[in-house]
Amino acid sequence: MLAAFEKGIGKPPEELSLPSMGLQNSKTRQEIAETLRVAWPEATMYSLSNGNFLALSHEDESPTHPRSIVVVDDVFCIFVGTLENICDLRRHYGLSRQATEAMVVVEAYKVLRDRAPYPPDQVVRDLEGKFAFILFDAKRGTLFTARDRDGSINLQWGMAGDGSLVCSDNPKIITEACGKACAPFPPGCIFMNGSGLMSFDHPLHKVRAIAREDDDGSISAIIFQVDLLTRLPSIPRTGSAANWADAAAVNEE
Template identity: 45%
Template sequence: MLGIFHPAVAQAPEELHSPAVPPSPGAFRRQPKNPDEILKDFHSAHPGHSFSASFTGGAVLASVDGHAPRTSFHQRLFCSIDDVYCMFVGSLDNLSALIRQYGLCIKSTNEALLVIEAYRTLRDRGPYPADQVVKDLSGTFAFIVFDSKAGSVFAALSSDGGVPLFWGVAADGSVVICDDLAIVKGSCGKSYAPFPTGTPCINPPD
């Protein structure tokens, strides 16, 4: 999965920015890429098996479809409800219990739909701490939620770090979040790092 968010949508923490240090003579230094180049690289890495959606205001979500050759054993989900989009990689051990907690239909609710419902609870029925939403989730997972109406991004990684997830800064200052290290490393120069585990990041709703 890949999420790219313009600085108007999400601000990268200062420590993620690599200082502009001139390279030594004769040394090659990989330069950050623009969002359109990063998206092109993602599609090139998964030819015929990837799709993307672009949003006004400077947000892009891209994912790999279910027919792609397996790059990992984790399931990949992409869904949306009422202009809230979720990309989810991994699984929840307590999915059934959370479905009952949120009063959802067991047969039709998967992890991505559950996360959207948890996000909407955070957004609409606050105050409800963002970190509590993640603490309620038991399993191995990473997800990105984008609320296209509110312009909010809510992303998190399970505390076990079982799903690889990385983030960085593109040439225009956009935040890049992806589970493919090669994409992030090739897109963000030296301004990238492993995504922090156990805590939601970016800008969950107030």
């Protein structure tokens, strides 16, 4: 899978550009899209406004980690992997037995979107399995990305030459698109434009960028990790959201 979104939507963390010569040889969204068309001519590609796009190829697909893409009411979702509790999730969201993992994620997002204050960490915490997904709500310009707790599915993100956010499960594609300005997407985390990067198991703690240096003292890589020693200020919630927040706090203590 591959997705690229302009800086105004994706707002990639600035730390992604810190590795030495990070943005050198990186490409623009248009150049990345053209490279994709040549490398994956059979890929399904959705071109959105302002050069943003999502694409999916089944090349070298693992039978245990299938890839799928779905579009429902202008909500696009690429899903890689499987959900172990998909039957329970179908019942919870009132979906048919034919609903795929990608459809379940779209429905979960719509609940998050339409029934505020519904915490995004609770939505993803209910997903059990090995997965990574990229979701984009074209009507609202909302980007929503997540990776399972164990990092079972490869997911990389990076900053393109024009400042765009690029996400893919293919490390080679990310390197070609972003040069060294990329990093593994942290396991057990979600990213939403507007709220940024957060852990869905530890939502009250900040996810920090950790710089790694080479022998010359230059930054060679960036890794994002949950800082369990720093607690984020929380906004009081009401109703059921308050119960979820209290439960999260108890679990972390």
